[in-house]
Amino acid sequence: MGIPNTATAARDISLAEIDLVKQLQIRASELGHRLWRNNSGVGWAGGQVRVSEPTMVFMRPGDVLVRQARALHAGLAPGSSDLIGLTAQGRFIAVECKSERGRATEGQENFLETVHRLGGLGILARVVADLVVP
Numbered sequence: 001m002g003i004p005n006t007a008t009a010a011r012d013i014s015l016a017e018i019d020l021v022k023q024l025q026i027r028a029s030e031l032g033h034r035l036w037r038n039n040s041g042v043g044w045a046g047g048q049v050r051v052s053e054p055t056m057v058f059m060r061p062g063d064v065l066v067r068q069a070r071a072l073h074a075g076l077a078p079g080s081s082d083l084i085g086l087t088a089q090g091r092f093i094a095v096e097c098k099s100e101r102g103r104a105t106e107g108q109e110n111f112l113e114t115v116h117r118l119g120g121l122g123i124l125a126r127v128v129a130d131l132v133v134p
Contacts, residue, residue, distance in 0.1 A: 020097045021082055023128050032088035033133060035095060040075025079107025081115075081122070087133050092120035100126055 021037065028035040046066035057065060076084060081094035094115045096108050104112075104124055112122030125131055 017082070017097050017099050017102060020099070020125065020128070024083060024095060024097065024125060024131055027128050027131055028083075028085070031131075031133065033085060033093065035083040035085035035093065038076050038080055038082060038084045040080055041073075043072045043074065044069045045072045046070065077111065079105065079109075079111040081108065081111060087121065091133075093123070093133070094120060095123045095125050095131065097125050102126075 025035050025037070044066045047068040049067040059065060082097040083093075083095040085093050087093050092115060094112060096104055096112055098104060112124060115122035121133060123130060123132075
């Protein structure tokens, strides 16, 4: 993959991805950049169904019943990064956050490479020190 991972030899303590996301947002703000959380995934939405007499439905613990279900897609694009925003100079930046052992999906790698190819800054961050903006 053509996206640099700029982590130093002295790694920060391994962070859970959600903690890393928060710390990267704070550090970016300290440096004059703006990063916003880009939640992505698929959820389900549907209509309400009213019944006038008892209706039996078999469900297991944790199940959710959605009638007339339709997919609700969230996020900028398939594979889009956890954080997106602008550098202090106005350059688009995308940061994919991964734990020490986490792996970027092919879609995430493609997104970072596209951002880089089009003049933006695409970063795969495992520690806060990976947020290097030239």
